[in-house]
Amino acid sequence: MAFDGNTRAGKRKKKRLYLVLTTMTILVLAVGLVLTALEDSISLFLDPSELKERNIADGQHIRLGGLVVEDSFVKDSDGLTYYFDVTDGAETVSVTYKGSLPDLFREGQGVVLEGKTNSKGPFNASEVLAKHDENYMPKEVMDSLKKRGVYRDANEEESI
Amino acid sequence: MGEYAIFVWPSYAAVIVIMIAVGFISWKNKNRSEKKLTDLQSKFDNMNKQE
Amino acid sequence: MHKFANPARFLRISRLITPWCFILTLVSLVVGLYWGLFVAPEDYQMGSAYRIIFVHVPAAHMSEICYGFMAVVSVVAIIWKHPLADQSARAAAPIGAAFTALALLTGSLWGKPMWGTFWIWDARLTSELLLLFLYFGYMAVWEAIDDRVQAARIAAVVALVGAINLPIIKFSVNWWNTLHQPASLLKSGGSGMHPDMLWPLLISILAFYLYFVTVLLWRIQTLIIRRQIRGLQMRLADEKNKKGLN
Numbered sequence: 001m002a003f004d005g006n007t008r009a010g011k012r013k014k015k016r017l018y019l020v021l022t023t024m025t026i027l028v029l030a031v032g033l034v035l036t037a038l039e040d041s042i043s044l045f046l047d048p049s050e051l052k053e054r055n056i057a058d059g060q061h062i063r064l065g066g067l068v069v070e071d072s073f074v075k076d077s078d079g080l081t082y083y084f085d086v087t088d089g090a091e092t093v094s095v096t097y098k099g100s101l102p103d104l105f106r107e108g109q110g111v112v113l114e115g116k117t118n119s120k121g122p123f124n125a126s127e128v129l130a131k132h133d134e135n136y137m138p139k140e141v142m143d144s145l146k147k148r149g150v151y152r153d154a155n156e157e158e159s160i
Numbered sequence: 161m162g163e164y165a166i167f168v169w170p171s172y173a174a175v176i177v178i179m180i181a182v183g184f185i186s187w188k189n190k191n192r193s194e195k196k197l198t199d200l201q202s203k204f205d206n207m208n209k210q211e
Numbered sequence: 212m213h214k215f216a217n218p219a220r221f222l223r224i225s226r227l228i229t230p231w232c233f234i235l236t237l238v239s240l241v242v243g244l245y246w247g248l249f250v251a252p253e254d255y256q257m258g259s260a261y262r263i264i265f266v267h268v269p270a271a272h273m274s275e276i277c278y279g280f281m282a283v284v285s286v287v288a289i290i291w292k293h294p295l296a297d298q299s300a301r302a303a304a305p306i307g308a309a310f311t312a313l314a315l316l317t318g319s320l321w322g323k324p325m326w327g328t329f330w331i332w333d334a335r336l337t338s339e340l341l342l343l344f345l346y347f348g349y350m351a352v353w354e355a356i357d358d359r360v361q362a363a364r365i366a367a368v369v370a371l372v373g374a375i376n377l378p379i380i381k382f383s384v385n386w387w388n389t390l391h392q393p394a395s396l397l398k399s400g401g402s403g404m405h406p407d408m409l410w411p412l413l414i415s416i417l418a419f420y421l422y423f424v425t426v427l428l429w430r431i432q433t434l435i436i437r438r439q440i441r442g443l444q445m446r447l448a449d450e451k452n453k454k455g456l457n
Contacts, residue, residue, distance in 0.1 A: 101326030
């Protein structure tokens, strides 16, 4: 098993080992470079700060991600249109949406919105997707945590 | 399970069906090749005995 | 290592192990899935929909472990040229493909009610789909190339190059904005799961590992025996030829 550098077979094994190592190193570097260059297109959504920074022309199809601001959610009298704000902690964007909301949609939760940019009015979402965090807890545990005031919304500590 | 039953049950069903299928096919192939090998070996032994 | 890698010895030892692995797989799978489906408490946000985690996470985890295994034995195959290494990687591929397909399918069934979509082209989902195609590509190499030595060499290279995708899948949720959430099990400051939900998940993951070992050993045994059959068939044909000449 060991590399016996003195035999011819051992030398060949060593050569193959170096070949594998160098080829893999070069490949990893190349892939890493490509992924870094494509970072923007790999990322699924922009957050409100990025949206403001970039000054994207109106009418562009984008995805916007952030947390639904507490107490910002309003249902229109027609029962189908929703208004809410989305924030990343620094910037906030107002959103209108007409359609059905996923079950996980809640104030304080992460969402990803699809729609066209519009600098004159609220962001008009054509699709709303809810993000889930990595925490799982039984209902009863959550209730008792809330009762004792121990639980602080996970979203206050870590932004998505 | 409530309203999510239509998502939970198919998930478990798919996992169990595919895992059993892959496992069963692998086990069956092993048995089949084992049998073929013993058949072949006895054929080989018979041939050597005849000489 | 060469002692263990002797195919005849491998066959003998693995035949002793597989029945036990099989029994342990059955027990842990029944316990893990029953616990997850009927005993574990509902999640405070997702209700019962989260129960898909007990099959989704193990399948997704094994889809990566299996390809990692193939990559490691492929390195052994390339450097030490041991036939057992090639056969181990070849035997593992269909199991890994099944795990990957299940991870994608169960994830999709989980995504629809919770996220609001069956599919989205985010970095995690896309790289996992790429993994499925890598498995198919690897298996296609063995099917398409008749010369065994050459097929083994090309397959090993495919396994090794494809392994670059593994850290991308794992860290996609940290490197880029994705719809998929970050890891719950291995995060800083312990797991993000309550122990009542964590235990059935860990048992289910153990069951998937045992399943992988059991089925992998069966498949490697099959490949070794088929090799012995080919050797015997060749000798048989040789002897017949000799007799014909005499």
